[in-house]
Amino acid sequence: MTVGFSNPPRAARAVFATVAAAVFMSNLDLFIVNVALPAIGRSFGGSGLGSLSWVLNGYAIVFAALLVVAGRVADRSGHKPVFLTGLAVFTLASAGCALAPDVGTLVTARLVQAAGAALLMPTSLALLLDTTAPEKRAGAVRAWASIGGIAAGLGPVAGGLLVEAGWRWVFIVNLPVGIAAFALGAKVLPSPGRTGAQRSPLPDLFGAALLTGSIATLALALVKAPEWGWTSAGTLGGLAGAVLLGAWFVLRSARHPVPIVELPLLRVPAFASAAAALTLFTVAFAGMLLGAVLWCQGVRGYSALLTGLAIAPGPLLVPPVALRIGPAVARFGAGRIALAGTVLFAAGILWWAATLDTGSAYAGSLLPGMMLTGLGVGLTVPVLTAASAAALPPARFATGSAITSMGRQIGAVLGVAILIGILGTPAPGHAVAAFRHGWFAIAAASLLAACATVPLVRAPRPAAGRTPDIAAPQVEAPDDDAADVAGAAKAVKTGTA
Numbered sequence: 001m002t003v004g005f006s007n008p009p010r011a012a013r014a015v016f017a018t019v020a021a022a023v024f025m026s027n028l029d030l031f032i033v034n035v036a037l038p039a040i041g042r043s044f045g046g047s048g049l050g051s052l053s054w055v056l057n058g059y060a061i062v063f064a065a066l067l068v069v070a071g072r073v074a075d076r077s078g079h080k081p082v083f084l085t086g087l088a089v090f091t092l093a094s095a096g097c098a099l100a101p102d103v104g105t106l107v108t109a110r111l112v113q114a115a116g117a118a119l120l121m122p123t124s125l126a127l128l129l130d131t132t133a134p135e136k137r138a139g140a141v142r143a144w145a146s147i148g149g150i151a152a153g154l155g156p157v158a159g160g161l162l163v164e165a166g167w168r169w170v171f172i173v174n175l176p177v178g179i180a181a182f183a184l185g186a187k188v189l190p191s192p193g194r195t196g197a198q199r200s201p202l203p204d205l206f207g208a209a210l211l212t213g214s215i216a217t218l219a220l221a222l223v224k225a226p227e228w229g230w231t232s233a234g235t236l237g238g239l240a241g242a243v244l245l246g247a248w249f250v251l252r253s254a255r256h257p258v259p260i261v262e263l264p265l266l267r268v269p270a271f272a273s274a275a276a277a278l279t280l281f282t283v284a285f286a287g288m289l290l291g292a293v294l295w296c297q298g299v300r301g302y303s304a305l306l307t308g309l310a311i312a313p314g315p316l317l318v319p320p321v322a323l324r325i326g327p328a329v330a331r332f333g334a335g336r337i338a339l340a341g342t343v344l345f346a347a348g349i350l351w352w353a354a355t356l357d358t359g360s361a362y363a364g365s366l367l368p369g370m371m372l373t374g375l376g377v378g379l380t381v382p383v384l385t386a387a388s389a390a391a392l393p394p395a396r397f398a399t400g401s402a403i404t405s406m407g408r409q410i411g412a413v414l415g416v417a418i419l420i421g422i423l424g425t426p427a428p429g430h431a432v433a434a435f436r437h438g439w440f441a442i443a444a445a446s447l448l449a450a451c452a453t454v455p456l457v458r459a460p461r462p463a464a465g466r467t468p469d470i471a472a473p474q475v476e477a478p479d480d481d482a483a484d485v486a487g488a489a490k491a492v493k494t495g496t497a
Contacts (some may be wrong), residue, residue, distance in 0.1 A: 014188040015131045019124045020147055021181040022087050025174055026117045027148045031155025031315070032162060032170045033059075034289050035308050038297045039167040040106070047103050049294075049420045050223045054107045056290070057219050057413045062114035064409035065212040068260050068402045071122035072203050079123040079130070080189045084182060086119025091178025097171040122402065130190040149319035156315060160308025204256040210249040211260060215413055218242035222417035226424030261403055265392065273455040274338075274388035275404050280449035281342055281380055282411030287419040287442040288349060288373055291435065292366070294423070299358060299431050310366060314374030321378025334387040335456030338380050342450035345376025346443040353439035357432055376446070387456060415445065 033055065040055065041047045074082040093116055096109035125144055162169040221238025228234040253259035266272045289311075296307040329337050348369040355365040385404065392400045419438050426434040 011188060012131045014184065015190070016128060016143070018181050018185040018188060019128050019144070021177055022083070022090075022120050022185075023124050023144070023147045024151050025177045025181075026090065026121065027151035028155050028158065029113075029117075029174070031152060031289070032159030032173075034293050035156055035159030035304055035311075036163045036167040036170045037290070037293065039163050039304060040103075043167060044103050044106075048425065049423065050227065051103050053219075053223050053416050053420050055103070055110055056286075056416050057216075057223075058107045059110045059114040059117075060409045060412045060416075061212055061215050061219070062111050063118050064215065064406045064413070065208045065260075066115055066118035067122060067406050067409070068203050069205065069208055070118040071402055072258070074119070074123045074126070076202070078191065079126045080185075080191050083120050083123040083127055083189065084185055086116045086121075086123070087178055087182050087185065088116070089113075090116030090120060091174060091182065092116075094171045094174035094178065098168040098175075121405075127189055146319060146323065149315075149322055152315040152318055153312065156308035156311040157305075158308070160303070160305035163304035201258050203258045204252065204260050207249055207252050207256060207260045210245050210252065214242050214245035214249060215410055217245060219413050219417040222414075222421040225421045261406070265400055265403060268391050269455050270391035271388050271400060273452055274334075274384045274391065275400075275407050277338060277342070277449045277452035277456075278381070278384045278388070278404055279407035279411040280445055280452055281345070281384070282408040283415040283418065284345060284349070284442045284446035284449065285373075285377060286412040286415030287438065287445065288345075288415075290416055291419055291438055291442065292370070295356065295435055296366075299435065310362060311370065313367060314370035314377070317371060317374030318378040318381075321375060322382040325379060325383060329383055329386075333457065334383050334390075335453050335458070338383045338387070339450050339453045339457055341376045341379025341381075341383070342446050342453065343376075344379065345373050346446035346450070348372030348376060349439050349443040349446065353436050353443070356435065356439075380449075384453075415442070418445075 037052055037055065041049075041052050070082065070086070090113055093109050093113035097106055097113065100106035100109055128144055158173075159170060162173060217238050221235050221242065224238070225232075225235045249260075250263070253261050254263055266275070292311050293307055296302040296310050297304065302310060325337065348371070351369040351372065352366070355369075357365075360366075388400060388404050418441055422438045422441055423434050
């Protein structure tokens with residue numbers, strides 16, 4: 001039976017509860033695993049940061065590579081079965097993570113977990129829109145988008161509380177949420193009929209493998225560089241291999257009828273600028289989050305709970321800033337707001353570089369930087385996300401969203417790998433200097449993101465109703481839900497939502 005937006009509000013609320021639980025669970029996972037990383041290392045005999053980094057990077061790499069593939073599979077097979085399959089895989093893989101006897105098994109379970117997240121995330125919004133009346137869809141998009149901000153605010157403290165009971169609880173907590181969401185979703189999620197899009201071909205699977213290999217090889221080279229040596233054959237060979245695989249991926253994407261990345265979209269200046277800035281900013285954000293956790297627990301000796309409390313003010317600042325930024329965007333433009341956000345983020349990191357020491361007080365060193373970075377995230381991520389969507393016609397919103405999401409996952413991999421490559425294993429008494437170098441690298445990534453926003457600052461605002469001309473090899477028919485989401489993104493951008 002098909003469930004549509006004509007259903008009573010109770011059915012729509014049940015669908016939102018199901019989707020929100022799944023999206024919240026997958027977003028929360030990022031923050032609580034970061035807080036748990038030092039405890040995981042101690043549990044497995046003092047595993048080094050290089051090995052532990054794959055608990056984070058393995059997840060991000062697989063998620064990035066499968067995101068577009070999963071979206072196309074959902075188009076062919078239906079959103080409900082793919083969403084439920086992803087939810088089941090994520091939940092079962094969480095159990096595997098909780099039971100892992102060593103780092104290798106944990107990383108493997110995290111790869112499976114990422115595959116589940118890749119299946120459920122692209123379908124979650126579509127399912128929500130299936131039960132939302134057209135005039136309420138902009139609000140549904142904002143509510144859906146706010147889930148990530150709420151998870152970011154609660155994640156550090158929740159992670160600290162769970163780690164106090166044992167790091168395995170970081171994954172065990174997913175089980176009741178996942179089981180309840182699956183049981184409810186099987187009953188209430190809409191099952192729309194098949195469309196022409198469902199008969200479309202799968203995207204380039206070999207291209208996805210090339211992308212995975214390129215990112216993984218680059219991350220491996222960066223993480224192992226302190227151990228192997230930055231000019232060693234292993235490091236240089238890994239960097240060269242990453243470049244070659246990446247070039248092969250780009251060439252294949254240019255020729256394949258259904259590529260993982262539609263390269264013509266990158267010729268839309270506003271979209272390319274926003275996507276590049278988001279990727280670079282995520283490099284900085286991922287490095288900041290992991291760096292703050294390692295500093296608090298490794299240098300200052302904080303417990304996991306105290307670390308979560310110390311980090312929480314920054315993420316907690318993101319949702320209120322993001323929800324109130326619309327009028328400022330309407331007045332000053334998306335480019336200027338994003339530029340301000342990236343600069344503020346860099347200022348927060350540079351504050352840490354100038355003030356953090358083994359004896360520095362939290363209120364005068366870590367806290368001001370955390371507040372500046374939280375403000376920067378709130379000004380940057382939602383604005384650039386909306387700007388990238390508003391730069392594309394409705395028929396390309398879903399594809400463009402997948403590209404920006406993929407870019408953010410790649411940025412997260414690079415941020416973690418670069419930070420760990422810089423930190424290495426500092427000699428006794430040199431931890432502060434090592435972290436200072438890491439802070440400078442993170443600030444540089446945020447400033448590069450600021451540079452990437454310059455075309456958005458200079459670009460004239462598009463006329464009402466005008467969409468950019470994209471020379472795509474295949475143009476999909478406009479999709480009503482995609483159009484609604486694109487409209488919501490434009491409303492956020494102009495401050496009318």
